[in-house]
Amino acid sequence: MEIKYIKIPFTKIDSDAFLELDMKTQLYFFYLCTYADSNGKVRNPKAIARGLNIPEEAVGELIRKGYISYELLPNDGVEINGIND
Numbered sequence: 001m002e003i004k005y006i007k008i009p010f011t012k013i014d015s016d017a018f019l020e021l022d023m024k025t026q027l028y029f030f031y032l033c034t035y036a037d038s039n040g041k042v043r044n045p046k047a048i049a050r051g052l053n054i055p056e057e058a059v060g061e062l063i064r065k066g067y068i069s070y071e072l073l074p075n076d077g078v079e080i081n082g083i084n085d
Contacts, residue, residue, distance in 0.1 A: 008033055009082055017065060025058040029067055033080055040080040 012018060018026065028049060036042050045068075049059065059078070062068045069079045 012067070012082055021061065021065070022058065024054050025061055028052060028054045028058045029062060032068065032078065036080050041077055042080065043077045045078045
């Protein structure tokens with residue numbers, strides 16, 4: 001199995017804005033990062049949210065705050081903003 005490394009800017013997750021997010025929203029962000037490909041795209045964000053019992057509002061909050069972008073893909077994927085920059 002290939003080991004994958006992703007780079008999340010520490011300033012992004014150490015900001016007051018991120019730390020003020022609900023704990024489940026923060027957890028969801030980290031899970032999205034672990035499932036992201038090398039371009040920061042995640043194919044199945046809704047399945048990940050269901051598996052963690054994350055409310056739908058968490059996705060919207062991450063989009064509104066600029067942590068992820070919604071991708072118009074057949075599977076409603078998302079992109080992690082700033083990953084591997």
